[in-house]
Amino acid sequence: MTAALRPATALLDVEDVRVTTADTTIVDGVSFALAPGERVGLIGESGSGKSLTALAVMGLLPEELRATGRVTFDGRDLMALSDRELGSVRGDRIAMVFQEPMTALNPLMRVGRQVTETLSLHRGLRRSAADARAVELLTRVELPDPESAMRAYPHQLSGGQRQRVMLAMALACDPAVLICDEPTTALDVTVQARMLRLIDRLVDEEGSALLFITHDLAVVSGLCQRVLVMYGGRIVESGATIDVFASPRHHYTAGLLDASAATTDARRLDERSRLPIIPGTVPPAGHFPTGCVFRTRCAHATEICETVPVLEGDGHDVACWHPIGGPV
Amino acid sequence: MSPILEAVDLVRDYRLPRRSFRHPPGVRHALRGVALAIGAGERVGVVGESGSGKTTLGRLLVGLDYPTAGDVRFEGESIVGRRERELRHLRRGVQMVFQDPMGSLDPRMTVGAIVAEPLAGLRAPGDHAARLAALLDAVGLPAGSARRYPHQFSGGQRQRIAIARALAPSPRVLIADEPVSALDVSVRAQVLNLLLDLADDLQLTVVFVSHDLSVVRFLCDRVAVLYQGEIVEQGLTADVYERPQHEYTRTLLAAVPTIEGGLPGVTVRPASR
Numbered sequence: 001m002t003a004a005l006r007p008a009t010a011l012l013d014v015e016d017v018r019v020t021t022a023d024t025t026i027v028d029g030v031s032f033a034l035a036p037g038e039r040v041g042l043i044g045e046s047g048s049g050k051s052l053t054a055l056a057v058m059g060l061l062p063e064e065l066r067a068t069g070r071v072t073f074d075g076r077d078l079m080a081l082s083d084r085e086l087g088s089v090r091g092d093r094i095a096m097v098f099q100e101p102m103t104a105l106n107p108l109m110r111v112g113r114q115v116t117e118t119l120s121l122h123r124g125l126r127r128s129a130a131d132a133r134a135v136e137l138l139t140r141v142e143l144p145d146p147e148s149a150m151r152a153y154p155h156q157l158s159g160g161q162r163q164r165v166m167l168a169m170a171l172a173c174d175p176a177v178l179i180c181d182e183p184t185t186a187l188d189v190t191v192q193a194r195m196l197r198l199i200d201r202l203v204d205e206e207g208s209a210l211l212f213i214t215h216d217l218a219v220v221s222g223l224c225q226r227v228l229v230m231y232g233g234r235i236v237e238s239g240a241t242i243d244v245f246a247s248p249r250h251h252y253t254a255g256l257l258d259a260s261a262a263t264t265d266a267r268r269l270d271e272r273s274r275l276p277i278i279p280g281t282v283p284p285a286g287h288f289p290t291g292c293v294f295r296t297r298c299a300h301a302t303e304i305c306e307t308v309p310v311l312e313g314d315g316h317d318v319a320c321w322h323p324i325g326g327p328v
Numbered sequence: 329m330s331p332i333l334e335a336v337d338l339v340r341d342y343r344l345p346r347r348s349f350r351h352p353p354g355v356r357h358a359l360r361g362v363a364l365a366i367g368a369g370e371r372v373g374v375v376g377e378s379g380s381g382k383t384t385l386g387r388l389l390v391g392l393d394y395p396t397a398g399d400v401r402f403e404g405e406s407i408v409g410r411r412e413r414e415l416r417h418l419r420r421g422v423q424m425v426f427q428d429p430m431g432s433l434d435p436r437m438t439v440g441a442i443v444a445e446p447l448a449g450l451r452a453p454g455d456h457a458a459r460l461a462a463l464l465d466a467v468g469l470p471a472g473s474a475r476r477y478p479h480q481f482s483g484g485q486r487q488r489i490a491i492a493r494a495l496a497p498s499p500r501v502l503i504a505d506e507p508v509s510a511l512d513v514s515v516r517a518q519v520l521n522l523l524l525d526l527a528d529d530l531q532l533t534v535v536f537v538s539h540d541l542s543v544v545r546f547l548c549d550r551v552a553v554l555y556q557g558e559i560v561e562q563g564l565t566a567d568v569y570e571r572p573q574h575e576y577t578r579t580l581l582a583a584v585p586t587i588e589g590g591l592p593g594v595t596v597r598p599a600s601r
Binding site: 045046159188189190191192193196215216217218219221222245255256257259260261262263265274275276277278281282284 | 377378482483484485512513514515516517518520521524525539541542543545546579580582583584585586587588
């Protein structure tokens with residue numbers, strides 16, 4: 001592991017996290033660190049293990065999955081904590097916004113109660129104080145008419161409004177780390193733009209570190225200083241957003257960038273004005289090839305790719321035997 | 329040139345559930361007078377956000393729903409108010425690909441049965457087995473797919489199955505409602521390329537309904553922007569994207585995040601403000 005990935009003042013330090021089922025490994029040796037106030041994008045397609053990595057950090061994995069490794073937050077190993085101890089950190093110092101607000105919110109509970117729940121649990125606020133703070137939070141996430149939103153049930157709000165309620169709940173206790181798992185994927189573009197601006201501003205005001213999980217490279221490029229690219233349960237490339245996006249070193253990252261950018265940039269189209277593609281499909285979780293996880297879809301794969309490449313570099317790291325631009 | 333498919337001042341109102349005995353139920357105006365003429369061989373994009381009426385428009389154009397007022401014409405003939413057996417011409421000529429292939433493919437039917445169903449249903453002439461094999465090959469599915477079931481395929485492959493089924497009766501017009509929005513980025517490009525190849529090879533007219541402006545820009549010659557049930561702007565794709573006239577189009581275009589747009593400020597401050 002390189003020094004650049006480990007800021008001296010890491011707030012959240014994830015080391016060699018593995019998530020396994022009874023017979024398969026879904027997340028394989030993921031390590032990264034988050035400095036206070038830093039914004040990191042975790043990019044991956046379905047089956048890449050990006051969401052499971054976040055859930056492992058939060059200690060929220062479903063029962064049939066097991067996580068090993070170390071997650072150090074503020075000097076404490078979260079994976080060694082009891083459920084009770086973890087519960088006092090989760091939602092307080094580390095908070096999460098999920099992709100689907102309709103499933104993450106309780107449909108039988110008024111919005112106000114869901115926001116104040118966190119406040120009374122972690123801050124011991126009484127009803128009136130918690131209510132006042134909840135209104136303040138809903139105002140900050142730009143919900144129109146926050147007082148009546150307090151009395152609304154989730155189904156009475158629009159998708160964008162529900163997602164802003166999720167954000168208000170996550171920010172209730174001024175978390176040091178905010179994890180957002182595809183928070184805008186289900187939203188319309190104009191609503192997404194508003195939500196992104198909001199996350200950007202609030203994270204800035206709170207000074208929280210941000211781990212932003214998405215499949216959309218364009219979203220990350222406006223929001224995060226650093227990115228981690230995941231494929232097949234591993235981080236295959238990481239570095240400053242500008243370096244990774246401007247000169248990707250992993251063939252998977254390059255393929256993703258081409259495929260996403262070509263729809264707006266005609267220069268990236270091929271001679272028949274077709275989109276550049278990555279051949280094949282993403283294998284289902286746990287069915288990636290041995291060695292380099294991308295080798296079955298990679299045009300540059302050779303025999304050596306049957307051995308797992310190490311993620312290495314000088315801050316712009318890549319796990320590839322034949323990286324773009326020559327050996328590491 | 330007369331249009332192959334035409335929406336003439338389409339209005340579609342849906343009744344909302346009744347909330348009170350004293351008041352009549354409310355009405356949702358999904359489409360408020362939409363006029364859109366689609367020429368043969370054109371690739372037209374219909375963009376809009378959720379609630380804009382874009383899916384309603386797509387459903388009306390294939391005759392899956394009927395308008396409250398206005399008309400839909402296929403090859404110059406009105407398809408509104410016709411009996412189902414009078415619509416065989418339309419059913420063969422206009423086909424649809426839906427967003428979610430898992431929701432639109434019957435999980436208990438084999439891929440072969442799914443793709444061949446329109447042939448049998450429409451009593452298409454010719455050798456159905458040969459046609460099936462040709463279709464599966466055209467959409468790039470592996471040989472032997474016909475005997476397997478939808479759940480045995482990945483998302484991108486399922487969308488290929490849906491495309492094969494839509495193409496089975498040799499339609500002239502293909503209406504695709506968000507066909508790639510459920511797909512991974514790396515697979516999306518493959519399916520978009522496939523749609524373009526097929527449109528070229530089969531001289532298809534394509535109506536592409538989507539919220540994704542960049543995909544529409546790539547795929548379509550012409551674009552119509554739908555907002556609250558009305559077309560607020562339409563024109564050649566290049567014109568609309570480079571010189572949007574309507575305020576809403578400008579808002580919509582400005583909201584699309586791009587890799588380049590985000591990059592310059594990223595190391596200091598996010599560029600999103």
